[in-house]
Amino acid sequence: MFPDFFQIYFSEHQNLLYLSTLVLDLGLTVLMFRFFGKEGLLACIVLSILLANLQGPKLTVIFSMQTSLGVIFYSSIFFATDLMSEKFGKKEADRAVMMGFSISVIILLMLSISLLFLPSIQSNQTFSTDVHQAFVKILDFTPRFIIGSLFSYLISQRFDVWCFHKIKHWTNGKHLWLRNNLSTMASQTIDTTLYSLVVWWGVVDLETAIQLGLAKMAFKIGIAAFDTPFIYWARSWRG
Numbered sequence: 001m002f003p004d005f006f007q008i009y010f011s012e013h014q015n016l017l018y019l020s021t022l023v024l025d026l027g028l029t030v031l032m033f034r035f036f037g038k039e040g041l042l043a044c045i046v047l048s049i050l051l052a053n054l055q056g057p058k059l060t061v062i063f064s065m066q067t068s069l070g071v072i073f074y075s076s077i078f079f080a081t082d083l084m085s086e087k088f089g090k091k092e093a094d095r096a097v098m099m100g101f102s103i104s105v106i107i108l109l110m111l112s113i114s115l116l117f118l119p120s121i122q123s124n125q126t127f128s129t130d131v132h133q134a135f136v137k138i139l140d141f142t143p144r145f146i147i148g149s150l151f152s153y154l155i156s157q158r159f160d161v162w163c164f165h166k167i168k169h170w171t172n173g174k175h176l177w178l179r180n181n182l183s184t185m186a187s188q189t190i191d192t193t194l195y196s197l198v199v200w201w202g203v204v205d206l207e208t209a210i211q212l213g214l215a216k217m218a219f220k221i222g223i224a225a226f227d228t229p230f231i232y233w234a235r236s237w238r239g
Helices: 004-011 014-055 070-088 090-114 127-139 143-170 176-200 206-226 228-235
Strands: 059-062 065-068
Touching: 004 014, 014 059, 014 070, 014 090, 014 206, 014 228, 065 070, 065 206, 070 090, 070 143, 070 176, 070 206, 070 228, 090 127, 090 143, 143 176, 176 206, 176 228, 206 228
Parallel strands: none
Antiparallel strands: 059 065
């Protein structure tokens, strides 16, 4: 899709690629809100869930830490939820969370069903089989992953909305940066802890599980702080 010089440059500057992708993701979320309002935010939540599920298995190294590429898109769900809370209130934010949960279930179910279809077999052609095997590698989710991802998403997102509005009430609607960062960081901690307990318990040793969790938390907290200017950018617009 991209020209060769573009690919070569970013293959040598992975940290810059990460930051550019993060800016693009958050910026597009704000623009979707600008042009489509509440429906635009709902679309971004759905899109981020889909991207996080598809790109979650891909591991990369950013700032000398191994992380899942899905962290970028999963973390932007919390940004969209906070913006939904700020502009449309707790009821609409909770509705968006439940819609996101329902869509997650549907995505995981339909992707799993797609793997039951056998590839077409034609003489002297392996294309169909190769594509099928690629799908299996990416989409063959284990029960642990499904339960862990759905459970952690629902609990952490509901907490995020609750915490956001509690802080907003305590501060009389002031200090958007405070409620945006504290609610997201707290909910991301819950999300990472629950996910790690369900997915990694008994699979890897405790030290490895802690290392994986801390790496994910570092990126999630960094993204939470990074998205603050974007939520101020969007707040002044009428949704």
